[in-house]
Amino acid sequence: MNKFAGTCVTAALAVALSMGTALASPYERFAGTTIVVSWPAMTHFAAAEKLVDEFTEETGIEVEFDTLQYLALRDRQLLEMSKPRGDYDVVSWVVMWKGEYVTKGLLTPLSQFFADPTLVDPDYDIDDIADAYLQNGGVVGGEKGYLAGKSGALYGIPFGAETSFLAYREDIFAEQGLEPPRTYDELLVVLDRLKAAGIPAMTSRGATGHQVTAAWLMHLAPLGGRIFDEAWNPTFNDTAGVKAAEVLREVVRTGPVGIPAFGLGEASAAFLQGDAAMYLDTIKIAAQVRDPNLSRVDGLVGYALHPVGDRCGAETGGFALGIPANSQNQQAAFLFIQYMTSKLGDQRIVELGGDPIRMSTLEANVGNFAEYQTVLEQLPCADADWRPLIPEYNELNVDILGQALTEIITTDSPIQPIMDAAVEKARAMMERAGYYAWNDYRAAAN
């Protein structure tokens, strides 16, 4: 009798457990886990933080944030990720750091999670994420080391990603009888016309280092330039590079007072406060235009495509989310990233004031946001290769180009010698980093 009772109880438990397994949430095993997320203090991320309660309710995973100013993230993340056991489970990097992070072995590839049916949501649809964003923010490898290709791998999902377009003051343009410029030639004419009318023409970043380099790069790609050729020779002192610098100098000359000290915040503020007629930079300006706490120009702004030079081109940038190699909660971290970048998450973030990464979200909201149609038209031109995201990029960005371009916009010195000197510095940096090692070896062998 006892044996029979025991068998019944065991069978009942087994049935109950198997039913439980069948009905259990895939998140159940993560309940009570706490993950730590390192990301920037920016509007998009502030919007995303409002979703965390919903994420915790659904998954049982608690989330803590370490929020820093965006350019200060890297130092902190590098220190945390280089420990044997890091404090961060999710890091959000500015796309230009991805090559460095991967080269140093600090990130874990995401394919292991996307291949795990217990983790990946079948409705996630990664193909719906804008291709330029995904390549720019998340893929490391390929022939160049920072783009898709046979040796490429996915390390991050874009989040708070961006491209560029032209925002302009419809009222000023109508008053002056101007059309938004479609080409760089037209842009230069409009800059002069506005300056002649006593209106600061276009705001721009200009502060030494990353900011002024970003501003110049914004013009380099559409004007047909690249920083390196296929053999990693720096080429930015060519016609296109010098022309882009001339355009930047003209923007500073005709723009609002103070551009050489402007970071992204100051450049945006000049447009939002009505001190400039144009803004050619990240699409994130549109959400700020609508924010009454930031903007005096809501209802006065129109959006147009990034002007075309030798080719159409727009920046790709912003952030991506990934998982440090030393995270102790990698699967829970993946679930967080998946939740935030899912179709539902993307739509919810848009509703909360953030920027979408998915084509379906953009298309579904064209009627709700004035700029989305322009973004959809701009994305095919968004250039994931507008700057080389190699591990040495930060030195090039801050120390070499960032210095040379400051000299260009703060003096009247001839541009060509400044760019030539910067190219020599870039070549020395690439030499030191070993980019020509194989060339030298082959040359010596022959």
Place this chain on the structure above:
Amino acid sequence: MPASVQSAGAEPAQPAPRRRRFVLTPYFFVAPAVAIMALGLVYPVLQAFYLALYDWKVGTSLANAPFVGLAHFQRLLSDPDVMESLWVTLRFGFWTISLEMVLGIGLALLLERPIRGASFFRTVFILPLMISPVVVGLIWRYLFDARIGWINYYLGFIGIEPQVWLGDPQLAFFAIVVTDIWQWTPFIFIIVIAGLQALPSEVIEASRIDGANWWQQVFLVKLPMISSILVIALLMRLIDVFRALEVMYIMTGGGPGRSTELLSLHIYNRAFATQQLGYASAIAVLLILVVSAFSLLILRLGNPMRGKSNI
């Protein structure tokens, strides 16, 4: 005849030299301080020198970093960027320290006298000293802002066009000098006024009775008597100038170009922005040598321990 009695003409007996006893006790007293200094100062300096021998990047293991010997030291001596930052630091130090000394001493001389409201003014003058450098950087960054800054706003009233204070190399340098003077003049003020108030009133009174006017009292009596204090103030400001980083980091980031990039900020940028920790360590060693050389020079020229001072 007692042995001690000597005949006339003989050499007087020299007392036998006393053997100096080695006394250990004082070393026990200074041992904790030496240990703390060794841990807190000597070890980091040696560690910086050790790191300078490797080409180490943040986020990688030092064990895998290539050993480069003295190559970083060789490189920095011909690195125009390092030399430019060193030159900026020296210019910055010259202008800030000299102006702060003049202003601080001047203010102290004005406020040492029993005037009405002196304690209120003293409190107001030392307020900048109590503010964190990061906040100072933010305050002055916005004051100097070309578009929304108060400085351009008020200059507009007297017909001066808005200036790009932080976007022009000369103006940006001027801006950081002004900011530093604003923050650190009170430090000189406090030290000097403390010294002046500790002066014996009899000496001042005697000089007055002897007919010395105010200028003579200041330059011939008061300042010489507090010279040791002035040397200490100078030394401390010098060391501070070479350490200064936060205000420039916040206000200008070292730009435009390298016009406000002090050597300390250059080291930070090399270490973290361009990831050359080994090279940054070599520059840090250079910084230590420069500061030590200047400190020794100041102490040699006006060593407060020589006892010349009466304070």
